[in-house]
Amino acid sequence: MKKLIFPLIAILFAFTACTNDENQSINNNAALVGNYVLSTLTADVAVDLNQDMITNMELTNETNCFDSMAISFNADGTFTSTIAEVSFDASNDLVCNTNVESGTYSYANGTLT
Structure with a gap:
């Protein structure tokens, strides 16, 4: 289970949209x-x-840890995101924590930075 933490974290940052x-x-x-x-x-x-x-x-069918995950993009080039952080305690039970992060972004020529 502990080997899943890093792939899960990588997946958590993947937000996609289609047109x-x-x-x-x-x-x-x-x-x-x-x-x-x-x-x-x-x-x-x-x-x-x-x-x-x-x-x-x-x-999302395995845990409700990810229910609060979201990101808000503001017109001034700032964002705020709520990220789920999952880990396992000493008893190998899933521990869910959320972390709010913020920063700046730009979107040009099809690239979000």
């Missing part, structure tokens, strides 16, 4: 302004985070 018009070009911060809530989180391999003897690739 129907692939030719549409968005090249400014204002295009991203809004609140985005994590709706699905899929692992490459099935895991049993809640230790119910049932594995699942959809991590």
